[in-house]
Structures are given as C-alpha cells and as structure tokens.
Amino acid sequence: MNYRGPQRVRIDEKPEPKILHPEDAIVRVTRSCICGSDLHLYNGNVPDTRVGTTFGHEFIGEVIEIGSEVQKLKVGDMVIVPFNIACGKCHFCKQGLFGNCHESNSQATAVGAIFGYSHTAGGYDGGQAEYVRVPYADVGPTVIPEGMDPDDAVLLTDVVPTAYQAAEMGGIQKGDTVVIFGAGPIGIMAARCCWLFGAGRVIVIDKIEYRLEFVRNYANCEAYNYEEMDDPVVFIKKTTDWMGADVVIDAVGAEATGNLMQTITGRKLLLQAGSATAAHWAVNSVKKGGIVSIVGVYGPTDNLFPLGNVLNKGLTIRANQAAVKRHLPRLIEHVQNGILNPKALITHRVPLEDVADAYHIFSEKLDNCIKPVLIPPTAR
Amino acid sequence: MENKTPKDYSHIKGWGIDADPKNDPTYPMKHRTDAEHEGYSWDRPTQQPIDVEVLHSIERPNVTAVFGTSVPPSGLSGMIRRFAFKHSENSYLHWLPLLMADRVNVVEGVIEDLGKGSVPNIFAEKGWKADWEHNRTGLIQKVGILALVTTAAVVLLTRKKD
Ligand SMILES: NC(=O)c1ccc[n+]([C@@H]2O[C@H](COP(=O)([O-])OP(=O)(O)OC[C@H]3O[C@@H](n4cnc5c(N)ncnc54)[C@H](O)[C@@H]3O)[C@@H](O)[C@H]2O)c1
Ligand SMILES: [Zn+2]
Ligand SMILES: [Zn+2]
Numbered sequence: 090m091n092y093r094g095p096q097r098v099r100i101d102e103k104p105e106p107k108i109l110h111p112e113d114a115i116v117r118v119t120r121s122c123i124c125g126s127d128l129h130l131y132n133g134n135v136p137d138t139r140v141g142t143t144f145g146h147e148f149i150g151e152v153i154e155i156g157s158e159v160q161k162l163k164v165g166d167m168v169i170v171p172f173n174i175a176c177g178k179c180h181f182c183k184q185g186l187f188g189n190c191h192e193s194n195s196q197a198t199a200v201g202a203i204f205g206y207s208h209t210a211g212g213y214d215g216g217q218a219e220y221v222r223v224p225y226a227d228v229g230p231t232v233i234p235e236g237m238d239p240d241d242a243v244l245l246t247d248v249v250p251t252a253y254q255a256a257e258m259g260g261i262q263k264g265d266t267v268v269i270f271g272a273g274p275i276g277i278m279a280a281r282c283c284w285l286f287g288a289g290r291v292i293v294i295d296k297i298e299y300r301l302e303f304v305r306n307y308a309n310c311e312a313y314n315y316e317e318m319d320d321p322v323v324f325i326k327k328t329t330d331w332m333g334a335d336v337v338i339d340a341v342g343a344e345a346t347g348n349l350m351q352t353i354t355g356r357k358l359l360l361q362a363g364s365a366t367a368a369h370w371a372v373n374s375v376k377k378g379g380i381v382s383i384v385g386v387y388g389p390t391d392n393l394f395p396l397g398n399v400l401n402k403g404l405t406i407r408a409n410q411a412a413v414k415r416h417l418p419r420l421i422e423h424v425q426n427g428i429l430n431p432k433a434l435i436t437h438r439v440p441l442e443d444v445a446d447a448y449h450i451f452s453e454k455l456d457n458c459i460k461p462v463l464i465p466p467t468a469r
Numbered sequence: 470m471e472n473k474t475p476k477d478y479s480h481i482k483g484w485g486i487d488a489d490p491k492n493d494p495t496y497p498m499k500h501r502t503d504a505e506h507e508g509y510s511w512d513r514p515t516q517q518p519i520d521v522e523v524l525h526s527i528e529r530p531n532v533t534a535v536f537g538t539s540v541p542p543s544g545l546s547g548m549i550r551r552f553a554f555k556h557s558e559n560s561y562l563h564w565l566p567l568l569m570a571d572r573v574n575v576v577e578g579v580i581e582d583l584g585k586g587s588v589p590n591i592f593a594e595k596g597w598k599a600d601w602e603h604n605r606t607g608l609i610q611k612v613g614i615l616a617l618v619t620t621a622a623v624v625l626l627t628r629k630k631d
Contacts, residue, residue, distance in 0.1 A: 094575035097594035108471035110517040110535050136567035137550065139540040140578035158515065176514050176534060183511075184500050192514055192534040195525035199558055200539070212523070212537030224535040225514070260492045263485060284481045287488035309481050343541075359568060390564050419487070449596025455603040 092442040093327030096342075096452075098222040098445050102267030103143070105224035106214065110159035114226035116170060119468040120146035120243045121216040121411050123451050123461050125273045126386050129343050130207055131448055133365060134356070134388060137196065137208040143467055145205040146172035147246040148216025149239060149424060150468075152226070159228045163202045167239075168230040172247045174211060177228035188410030193224065199389060201410060209389060217444060219465045230451055231417050234425065237267035241424050243462060244274075244431035251384050251411035252278030252340075256286050258382040258407035259336035264289035266329055268374060270367040271340035272312065273301035274434050274460045279340050280308035281429065292328070294321055294370075296346065299457045307433060325374040327328075333376035341367035342385025351393060372398050383408035420443030437461035440469070524554040546574035 091101040106115055126142050129135050152166045165210035175182050176192035181201075193202035194211040204223075205215015216222065223230060224321040230414065233242045252275050259266060267283045269276050272295035283291045295301055301312040326333055343363020346352060347370075355364030363386075371381045372395050381404055399406065423429040439447040447461045450465045478484035478607040504511070522541045542550045549570035556562035568623050583591045592598070600608035 091550045093578050093589060093594055097575075097589075097591060098596075099589075107483075109538065111515055112535070133571060136571065136590070138571055139542075139546075139555075140571075140574045141540040143539065148567045175536070178502055178514055179511050180502065180507075183504070191509075191529075192538070195523050195532045195536045196554075198526050198528040208524070208537070208539075211533075212539050214537065214539040224517075234541050257487075257492065261488075262490065263488055278534050282503040285480070285487040285585070289476065375575035388564075389558060390561070428486070444592050445596040447596070449599045450603060453604065454605075455599065465514055 090143055090145070090441070092130070092138065092144060092251055093140055093318050096131060096449075097432060098144070098448055099133065099443060100442050103214075105220050108154060109158045109222065110224055111156040111223050112227065113156040114152050114156040114159055114162055114223045114230065116150040116168065116216075116221050116223050116230075117150070117467060118148045118150040118216050118219055118221060118465050119167070120239055121145045121218075121248075121463050122243055123217070123447055124247060125275060125342065126206070127448070128452055129363065129386060129388070130317045131452060132344065132356070133466070134343060134359065135207045135209055136389065139208060139212075142207065143214040143218050145215030145217030145221075145463075146203050147243060147248070148204070148221065149243045149246065150221070150235065152230075153220075155226060158224045167233045168231075169233055169242050169245050169417070170204070170216070170221075171229040171231070171250075171417070172203055172341070173229065173410065173413055174204065174213065174224050175228050175414065178318065182217075182228070185412055185415045186409075187229070187412040187414045197389065203410070212370050214349065217463055219441070219467050221439075229414055231414070231421075234421060237421070237424065238432055240432035240435055240462065241254040241430075244434065244460075245417060245420055247285040247411065247413065247415075247436065248274045248278055249424075249429060249462070250413040250416040250430050253282045253285075253416050253420060254409065255279040255338045255340060255382050255384040256282040256288075258380075258384075258409070259283070259286070259338060260380050260405075260407075261285035261286040261288050261336055265335035265404070266290040266292070267336045267338065268325055268334040268371075269338045269340055270292045270370060271295060271342075271385065272297065273340065274305045276338075276340035277304045277307055277434060277459070278429075278431070279338055279384075280304055280310045284309070285423075285428070288294065292325070292334070293449075297454055300454075300459065303459060321347075321370050322373045329376070333374055333379060335376055335382050336377040337371040339367045339371045339381065339383045343387050345385070354393065361392045362380055362390040363392065363469075365392040365394050368392065368394055372402075372404065376405060377402045377404070379405070380405045380407065384411065386400075386410075434460040435462050439463055476619040487496050522552060527554070527557050528559075544574075546577055549573060
C-alpha cells in the first residue's frame with residue numbers, strides 16, 4: 090500500500106525490498122493487520138509521514154532471504170514479526186525495553202523504530218505489502234510454533250502484547266478494580282488480560298455499542314457507553330463507592346472523541362499532539378495513589394493533560410510502546426493453552442488490493458468492524 | 470467498588486495466573502544491568518551503508534546502525550524537512566515544519582501522479598466504495614453536501630460576475 094495524503098491510500102507497485110544490512114531478512118507477508126495506531130498516520134497526524142510510504146507494523150510471513158550475519162532464522166521459516174525494530178545490543182534492548190531501542194531510529198530519540206510508521210519512527214516501509222525488509226532478523230522475529238493458527242500469530246505482533254503490557258503496567262493486585270477506556274482491539278484484549286493479573290472487577294468504557302457488546306461477551310466484563318453518561322468520571326466514582334478505580338488504562342490515544350475542545354485542538358487544528366480526552370478522564374477517574382497505564386498513542390509534542398491532578402492525587406503513570414519480544418514466550422503459551430483466543434477479534438479479511446476500503450471501514454467503524462486483516466495475492 | 474467478600478472467578482479462564490504481588494509502581498519494569506551508567510558505550514551492530522539521505526535527530530551523535538530507506542527527502546517538502554532537522558525534538562521548530570512538509574508533500578504527490586499521466590482516483594483512495602455497501606446514508610450525505618457546496622460556489626461565483 091502507498092500513502093498519498095490524509096485519508097488517501099492505494100495500492101502501487103514498488104521495487105522488491107533488498108538486504109541492506111548483514112542482519113536483515115526479507116519476509117514474504119502472508120497476513121497483515123490494520124491497527125488503531127495506523128489511524129494516526131492515516132489521518133495525517135504524525136509529523137514526517139511522507140507520501141509514498143507503506144504502512145503496516147502487524148505482519149507475519151515467510152523468510153525468503155537472509156543477510157550474512159543472520160544465524161538463527163532460516164529461509165523458509167514462518168515468523169511472527171514484532172512491530173518494534175530492536176537491535177538486541179543497546180542498553181535499552183538489554184533491559185528488555187525492545188520498544189525503546191537506540192540503534193534503529195535515526196529520526197527521533199524519543200521513540201524506537203516501528204515498521205511502516207512514518208519517518209518519526211525510523212522511515213521503514215511496512216508490512217501492508219507483499220514483501221518487507223526486516224532488520225535485526227535474529228532479535229525480533231519468532232518462529233510460529235507448530236500448529237498455531239496464523240490469525241492468532243498475526244495478533245501476537247502487537248495487539249496481544251500491547252494489551253498484556255497495558256495490564257502489566259497497571260500493577261494490578263488481586264481484587265483491584267480496573268477501568269479501561271477504549272473498546273478497540275487493544276482495549277478488548279486488555280480487558281481479557283486484566284483478569285490474568287487477578288483483577289476483581291473490569292470495566293470498559295467506549296461509545297460504540299457493537300464494540301461494548303463484543304467486549305462484554307469476549308472478556309466477561311462490564312462495559313458502558315460514555316455517551317449515555319453525564320460525565321464518565323462521576324460515573325466511575327459512583328460505581329466504585331466514590332473512591333475511583335485502582336487502575337485505569339488508556340487504550341484510546343490521539344483519535345479520542347468525547348470532548349469537543351480536545352477534538353478541535355487535538356484532531357482538527359493539530360495544536361496539540363492528538364486529543365487527550367481518554368488520558369484526561371483516566372487521571373480524573375483513578376483513585377488517589379492509583380496507577381494510570383497509557384498504551385494509547387499520542388504525538389511527539391504537547392497535550393492538554395491535568396498534570397496538577399497527577400501531583401495532588403499522588404498518581405503513578407506508566408506508559409510505553411509494548412516490548413513485544415519480551416512478552417512473546419508467555420503469550421504464546423497462553424494462546425497454546427487456550428487461555429487467550431486472539432483470532433476471535435478478526436472481523437474482516439480483505440484482499441490487500443482493497444486496502445483503501447479496509448482503512449475506511451476500520452476508521453469509520455463500519456460493518457461492526459473490530460480488526461481487519463489484509464491478505465496479499467501471493468498468500469491466497 | 471473494592472471486593473470486600475471473596476468472589477468466585479472460576480468461570481474466567483486463567484484468572485490470576487499472572488498475578489504478581491511485587492509489581493507495584495516502585496518495582497522496575499526494566500531489567501537493570503551493570504551497564505546502567507556507562508553511557509553510549511555498547512558494542513554497536515554493524516553500520517548499514519549510508520547511501521541515501523537519512524535525516525537524524527540532533528539529540529544523537531550519529532545515524533543509527535540500521536535505518537529505513539523509504540522515501541528520502543526530496544523537493545520542497547524535503548527542504549522543509551532538512552530545516553526541521555536542524556532543531557531538536559524538544560522544539561516546535563522541529564515538529565511544525567515537519568507537519569507543514571507533510572502537507573506540501575501531498576501536493577507534490579498529486580503533481581507526481583499527474584506527471585506520470587495518471588489522475589489519482591481520490592474517491593477510491595478514500596475507500597468510499599466501502600460506504601456504498603456499509604454506510605449508504607453517510608455516503609449520500611457526503612455527496613449531498615459536496616453537491617450543495619459546489620452549487621453554492623457556482624451561484625456565488627456567477628453572481629459576482631454580473
Ligand atoms: N503502546 C503500544 O505499543 C500500542 C500498540 C498498539 C496500539 N496502540 C494504541 O492503542 C490505541 C487503541 O488501538 P486500537 O487498535 O484498539 O484502536 P481503535 O481505533 O480500534 O479503538 C479505539 C477505541 O476508542 C474509542 N474511544 C474514542 N474516544 C474515547 C473516549 N474518550 N473514551 C473511551 N473510548 C473512546 C473508540 O470508539 C474506539 O472504539 C491507539 O491509540 C493505538 O495507537 C498502542
Ligand atoms: Zn498496531
Ligand atoms: Zn537496541
């Protein structure tokens with residue numbers, strides 16, 4: 090796929106990627122997804138998103154070529170490719186912070202490199218394509234275990250690890266009440282993961298009825314529509330005996346709706362780095378001394394955010410791009426043992442050629458869409 | 470509401486299997502190494518040959534060992550991007566010009582398409598075909614508004630001529 094400008098994408102021919110570094114591999118994509126993160130690019134909100142870029146950071150496929158220093162991966166391996174590009178050697182990678190690698194993104198120090206995610210995240214072409222260049226092939230890519238459904242595998246590149254880390258960063262203790270803003274793929278899977286950490290009560294807030302309905306069934310949790318509330322913060326206070334939630338997760342990020350001023354300044358005029366409505370609600374609805382876990386993505390500049398309340402309430406904020414590779418062993422186990430069932434989130438399978446329609450459907454939340462997966466012609 | 474009485478979660482597969490009482494906010498998420506305070510000193514991966522223009526943040530001394538080669542800066546948008554990269558990530562003079570370059574780049578993209586003799590099919594690129602199947606009222610509204618705006622513009626323009 091080829092980005093042409095805000096809300097304009099299409100299919101174009103590009104030269105096949107080549108090995109440019111001895112640790113590179115070339116992967117023939119068999120499945121790739123569109124993610125809520127892609128919507129920030131699609132809407133033109135991420136600085137340095139160049140026309141002609143190929144998006145896509147959630148993909149699996151077959152290794153068809155390897156560089157001279159690649160030792161573990163072999164041609165013919167089917168691999169899960171984590172969305173982060175990580176060298177495995179820098180201090181940050183050594184600490185398991187694979188989303189914060191220092192040797193993969195020249196353009197910005199404040200974000201690690203991500204496939205197909207603008208030049209601010211490294212300027213790599215992504216996986217909504219037939220072939221992709223995958224740097225540091227021995228570090229990120231993980232061979233898909235025998236018998237694993239490719240639809241489960243493709244969701245292990247981002248959705249499941251991100252959702253799991255959202256819950257992990259919440260520092261959930263047994264019995265805790267957790268509120269999650271956002272019932273997209275990330276929020277839905279996060280609701281499921283909160284239980285694994287022993288949450289006592291899980292509440293999801295969104296405004297899209299079909300998604301609330303889905304998460305209620307999928308994650309066995311409570312789900313409420315904020316458009317039916319006078320004020321979501323008061324609603325949460327009330328339902329937690331006026332204390333606030335122990336942990337609040339922001340699984341919305343920069344495209345948030347629900348507050349006109351945030352929407353205008355954050356999404357229309359780009360005066361702030363996206364609309365910070367969910368982060369704002371999170372800070373105000375968590376209990377004093379509580380934890381706010383942010384996985385919703387915001388841009389690199391500033392946001393309108395109640396910092397004073399963070400201070401006065403003594404909050405802890407934890408946030409990051411998910412360190413996919415760190416979580417994979419445990420999450421593969423969970424999928425294999427039937428604890429987690431990622432593929433149930435996939436609602437749409439679309440030929441890669443129809444990428445423009447898939448973006449539009451996912452972006453506008455049409456046709457009860459939760460997660461679309463793109464299938465390239467070579468994989469059909 | 471805190472759960473004062475123990476509840477039964479047996480219907481939830483895997484409840485509590487990853488519970489970690491040590492994971493309170495002061496428990497570090499990263500694995501500390503003994504290299505914490507040694508600065509930029511690790512054994513770097515091999516450098517990818519720098520044979521395309523790569524802009525790099527002035528908050529680091531070099532180009533990273535690997536980098537993306539997609540769409541190097543070019544044209545007017547490229548000039549604006551080069552200017553932006555003279556300023557740090559801490560500065561609006563970095564981010565605002567980049568956003569401006571992105572917009573200029575869209576126009577360059579259309580010119581490039583026209584140069585190749587193809588008019589971009591904006592409706593297809595916007596995925597409005599999907600609206601026909603899943604959001605017909607929305608599509609009709611959009612087209613209706615477009616028609617209204619066009620008619621109004623035509624009326625206004627023709628009036629001025631009189
Ligand atoms: N940190 C990471 O590593 C990482 C990885 C993947 C995705 N993300 C981010 O997670 C976020 C969610 O991704 P997704 O794929 O689920 O996206 P999505 O667009 O499918 O879902 C977002 C949901 O939030 C809802 N929403 C909007 N405003 C809201 C509000 N004020 N309160 C509650 N809900 C609101 C929307 O209706 C939508 O259902 C995005 O910002 C994405 O960039 C982060
Ligand atoms: Zn993603
Ligand atoms: Zn690294």
